[in-house]
Amino acid sequence: xxxxxxxxxxxxxxxxxxxxxxxxxxxxxxxxxxxxxxxxxxxxxxxxxxxxxxxxxxxxxxxxxxxxxxxxxxxxxxxxxxxxxxxxxxxxxxxxxxxxxxxxxxxxxxxxxxxxxxxxxxxxxxxxxxxxxxxxxxxxxxxxxxxxxxxxxxxxxxxxxxxxxxxxxxxxxxxxxxxxxxxxxxxxxxxxxxxxxxxxxxxxxxxxxxxxxxxxxxxxxxxxxxxxx
Amino acid sequence: xxxxxxxxxxxxxxxxxxxxxxxxxxxxxxxxxxxxxxxxxxxxxxxxxxxxxxxxxxxxxxxxxxxxxxxxxxxxxxxxxxxxxxxxxxxxxxxxxxxxxxxxxxxxxxxxxxxxxxxxxxxxxxxxxxxxxxxxxxxxxxxxxxxxxxxxxxxxxxxxxxxxxxxxxxxxxxxxxxxxxxxxxxxxxxxxxxxxxxxxxxxxxxxxxxxxxxxxxxxxxxxxxxxxxxxxxxxxxxxxxxxxxxxxxxxxxxxxxxxxxxxxxxxxxxxxxxxxxxxxxxxxxxxxxxxxxxxxxxxxxxxxxxxxxxxxxxxxxxxxxxxxxxxxxxxxxxxxxxxxxxxxxxxxxxxxxxxxxxxxxxxxxxxxxxxxxxxxxxxxxxxxxxxxxxxxxxxxxxxxxx
Numbered sequence: 001x002x003x004x005x006x007x008x009x010x011x012x013x014x015x016x017x018x019x020x021x022x023x024x025x026x027x028x029x030x031x032x033x034x035x036x037x038x039x040x041x042x043x044x045x046x047x048x049x050x051x052x053x054x055x056x057x058x059x060x061x062x063x064x065x066x067x068x069x070x071x072x073x074x075x076x077x078x079x080x081x082x083x084x085x086x087x088x089x090x091x092x093x094x095x096x097x098x099x100x101x102x103x104x105x106x107x108x109x110x111x112x113x114x115x116x117x118x119x120x121x122x123x124x125x126x127x128x129x130x131x132x133x134x135x136x137x138x139x140x141x142x143x144x145x146x147x148x149x150x151x152x153x154x155x156x157x158x159x160x161x162x163x164x165x166x167x168x169x170x171x172x173x174x175x176x177x178x179x180x181x182x183x184x185x186x187x188x189x190x191x192x193x194x195x196x197x198x199x200x201x202x203x204x205x206x207x208x209x210x211x212x213x214x215x216x217x218x219x220x221x222x223x224x225x226x227x228x229x
Numbered sequence: 230x231x232x233x234x235x236x237x238x239x240x241x242x243x244x245x246x247x248x249x250x251x252x253x254x255x256x257x258x259x260x261x262x263x264x265x266x267x268x269x270x271x272x273x274x275x276x277x278x279x280x281x282x283x284x285x286x287x288x289x290x291x292x293x294x295x296x297x298x299x300x301x302x303x304x305x306x307x308x309x310x311x312x313x314x315x316x317x318x319x320x321x322x323x324x325x326x327x328x329x330x331x332x333x334x335x336x337x338x339x340x341x342x343x344x345x346x347x348x349x350x351x352x353x354x355x356x357x358x359x360x361x362x363x364x365x366x367x368x369x370x371x372x373x374x375x376x377x378x379x380x381x382x383x384x385x386x387x388x389x390x391x392x393x394x395x396x397x398x399x400x401x402x403x404x405x406x407x408x409x410x411x412x413x414x415x416x417x418x419x420x421x422x423x424x425x426x427x428x429x430x431x432x433x434x435x436x437x438x439x440x441x442x443x444x445x446x447x448x449x450x451x452x453x454x455x456x457x458x459x460x461x462x463x464x465x466x467x468x469x470x471x472x473x474x475x476x477x478x479x480x481x482x483x484x485x486x487x488x489x490x491x492x493x494x495x496x497x498x499x500x501x502x503x504x505x506x507x508x509x510x511x512x513x514x515x516x517x518x519x520x521x522x523x524x525x526x527x528x529x530x531x532x533x534x535x536x537x538x539x540x541x542x543x544x545x546x547x548x549x550x551x552x553x554x555x556x557x558x559x560x561x562x563x564x565x566x567x568x569x570x571x572x573x574x575x576x577x578x579x580x581x582x583x584x585x586x587x588x589x590x591x592x593x594x595x596x597x598x599x600x601x602x603x604x605x606x607x608x609x610x611x612x613x614x615x616x617x618x619x620x621x622x623x624x625x626x627x628x629x630x631x
Contacts, residue, residue, distance in 0.1 A: 012243050036316070038369075038373075039318070042365075042369065045365060061349045061350060061351045061355065062351045062354070064355075065351050065358045066354075068358040069357070073362060073394075
């Protein structure tokens with residue numbers, strides 16, 4: 001009976017929060033300490049998944065699903081994919097040198113200190129037991145991204161100062177576009193060389209199967225050739 | 230249900246919520262496991278029928294009803310092997326990752342108006358996002374098996390799933406656009422009434438995009454003719470070459486679970502969800518005010534409708550599997566990038582333009598306004614479904630701009 005009362009006194013929301021937080025932090029440490037690339041990637045998946053759990057717990061379902069879709073789903077599928085293509089003998093196990101560990105520790109600690117200081121300086125976040133909180137809405141941020149501030153009171157005079165985040169958003173978009181074009185260029189230049197290599201191999205030994213080389217070819221073309229043969 | 234347990238039975242809230250979560254999880258688990266049992270038997274019989282043979286005939290009577298059960302016992306009794314060079318942790322973990330992803334996606338899937346594990350206002354997005362995680366199990370299995378066949382299978386799977394998520398996402402967006410919400414419950418509710426209200430028949434573009442969705446769904450759950458990851462003529466058995474026993478069966482539970490899930494998602498998005506082609510409940514005179522029994526009866530009819538549609542979808546996938554030959558990997562990529570994605574994009578634009586200029590349909594009066602005749606009814610005045618949905622961002626922008 002006493003156990004029941006004690007359990008009833010526990011706030012399950014808080015308990016779940018700690019559970020997900022511990023999972024996220026534990027697997028994040030796992031990423032750092034593991035020496036196998038694929039295991040690192042897996043721990044990263046679990047860590048990010050636990051973060052998505054935190055978002056769901058906070059009622060921010062859209063951000064939680066976004067986290068799953070973009071970080072866990074998209075990026076990490078690509079990461080694991082790339083890792084497996086490069087998982088040759090010298091790279092299977094990665095040993096970090098002590099100097100690197102110390103350097104990384106210093107950088108991480110200073111970043112953590114900075115973030116903690118920033119988080120604790122927000123007055124509203126320090127009060128325990130917040131009362132009624134309005135429903136979470138992403139609409140103000142979304143509209144601010146396209147240049148409209150709905151969080152301004154209507155008829156506010158300083159319209160020129162708070163102009164939304166359209167410019168940074170566009171800069172980031174153009175950045176991504178440049179990266180994509182660069183990636184396409186790199187992939188295209190290498191594919192031509194591989195095609196010639198196959199041609200040469202076929203002309204040198206006409207009876208033998210043309211040997212396909214995946215050196216230098218992108219993942220997609222290597223896969224395509226593997227499928228053809 | 231939680232409120233009922235707290236108020237009437239007198240359970241403390243934490244216990245009530247745990248019980249409710251447990252019941253929901255138990256039911257979903259049974260849908261997956263029971264479904265897999267039936268579908269494996271059905272697959273054997275359908276394959277046999279298409280290839281002009283008999284299939285299982287002896288286990289459990291004339292039609293071999295108990296064949297799946299016998300298979301299950303065989304798998305349980307099988308020795309669990311692990312290759313010598315395998316990465317033990319990842320090898321053991323992989324089947325559970327696959328199965329968990331498949332299971333989690335069911336949480337947001339509604340079976341009838343309030344028969345849903347957890348109603349999310351971004352349900353569609355959640356289901357698609359979680360479904361994409363299933364590939365992790367396959368990749369881990371391929372990597373950890375220390376076998377080149379497994380690795381080839383896993384790499385093909387990774388390339389295929391990453392590519393097909395693009396057109397699949399585009400197909401899923403169209404019903405979301407028509408309904409103005411990502412809440413699966415509301416999307417299905419908006420197609421209430423006769424079959425003409427289904428989004429499949431909303432306009433020609435949605436009709437085409439439904440078939441694109443079917444193609445992408447088959448590819449994303451890794452079924453033939455897109456089962457490159459386990460092409461047995463080239464890769465022994467692909468990513469699960471080294472698996473046996475219970476772990477192997479977890480992969481198959483995940484596969485059949487995902488098949489059922491994408492079929493149910495197709496039913497909710499395009500085929501009216503739990504609203505039958507004929508609104509039976511309405512014609513029988515079951516409506517608000519006829520009491521609690523009628524309330525649950527209507528829900529059960531709706532649940533039956535959805536399960537029937539999803540099962541039909543799975544059977545179609547089996548039909549396709551035993552009819553079409555397997556594609557090569559380059560053909561798989563061509564199908565995705567040169568056909569599915571452009572068609573989906575054009576149909577998306579078409580459906581948008583149609584919704585803009587012909588929102589009422591071509592022939593006025595023929596298509597009923599949604600929600601006039603429904604299987605079941607909405608809770609409360611105005612409908613809980615409408616109330617709980619936040620306005621779309623587009624709508625908010627339109628309001629802000631003078």
